[in-house]
Amino acid sequence: VSLRVKLLGLTFENPLILASGIDDKTPEQWIRAHEEGAGGVVTKSIGVEPREGYDNPTIVELPYGLINAMGLPNPGWKGFLKMVEGYTFDFPLIVSIFGGSGEEFAFLAEKLSDVADAFELNLSCPHAKGYGMEIGQKPENVYEIVRAVKEATDRPVIAKLTPNTDDITRLGLAAERAGADAVSAINTLKAVAIDVYARRPILSNRVGGYSGPGVKPVALRAVYDLARTLEIPVIGIGGITTWRDAVEFLLAGASALQIGTAVSLRGWGVFREISTGIEAYLESEGFSSVEEIVGLALG
Ligand code: RRO
Incomplete structure (x- = not known):
């Protein structure tokens, strides 16, 4: 049974990819994720x-996931280049970028093309003034940003879409029309948690984005709708914690999967646990590759 996935001209040892934002600030963490079984x-x-990001607390743990408002902490493109200097990675490294306009996204793509195997455009952070979802909820902005990045780089481009919209397929279609090589969905869902004694929201930013098992059915629906509508590949993200979750996303049309919150809540072991489970499922159901089951539930 083969877990290998070919996507965007890249080869992934298995369909599991460490999602943006969780335990993945440094090259050591990326290498660790790969050693622990991420493709x-x-x-x-x-x-x-x-950017420093917001003050603490930036994360609240709930029974079915997390609400975060990290505040886009990152070293900037110059700091990023310095940080990866001297490293080579024996797995696909997808660089997530965010900006306030097509020009900013294109600028970043140009500066980072030598170190990125692909780009994921963050069009979906749920609480950043002037960035993310504020821009990415409008199909015309998605179109313009993807176009600008495609002109600036030869690297494959993934548009990461927001679930905070009345119709995610319109955003996906805009990305596809603009030349995106894939879409990924979902980023976090707008959310808030309130401290009943302080009588105010818990996060320093007050509002944040919800991730983890609680958002899984919503994410699965987004992937299902996108996969039914688009020709380009869909990468599934949202609460994937077990092999069964992973198989559901593959059947719903996801060509690859990203895992974030489960790493925070359960540890690095989730990658091997899930890939072993997918392998056993394929074997017992008589399939010989992951690619054979992608989209089987779309009917
Ligand atoms: O850094 C964040 O607070 C953050 C980002 Br950039 C994002 O895309 N999604 C999210 O839930 N948090």
Whole structure:
């Protein structure tokens, strides 16, 4: 049974990719993820200028996941280049970038093309003023940003879409029309947690984005709808914690999967646990590769 996935002209040892934002700020963490069984890595989103992120608390743990408002902490593109100097990675490294306009995204793509095997455009952070979802909820902005990046780089481009919209397929279609090589979905869902004694929101930023098992059915629906509508590959993200979750996303049309919150909640072992489970499922159901089951539930 083969878990290998060919996507965007890249070869992934298996369909599991470390998602942006969780335990993936440094090359050591990316290498660790791969050693622990991830087939590839998406970096924390990189912007033009360095950012500290918000004050603590930036994360609240809930019964079915996390609410975060990290605040796009990152070293900026110059700091990123310095950080990866001297490293080579024997797995696909997808660099996540964010900006406030097509020009900013294109600038970053140009500066980082030598170190990125692909780019993921963060069009979906749910609480960043002037970035992310504020831009990525409009199909015309998605179109313009993807176009600008495609002109600036030869690297494959993934548009990461927001679930905070009335119709994610319109965003996916805009990305596809603009030449995106794939879309990924979902980023976190707008959320808040309130401290009943302080009588105020818990996070320093007050509002944040919800991730983890609680968002899985919503994410699965987004992937299902996107895969039914688009020709380009869909990468599934959202609460994937067990092999069964992973198989559901593959059947719903995801060509690869990203895992974030499960790493925070359960540890690095989730990659091997999930890939072993997928392998056993394929074997017992009579399939010989992951690629054979992608989209089988779309009917
Ligand atoms: O850094 C964050 O607070 C953050 C980002 Br950039 C994002 O895309 N999604 C999210 O839940 N948090």
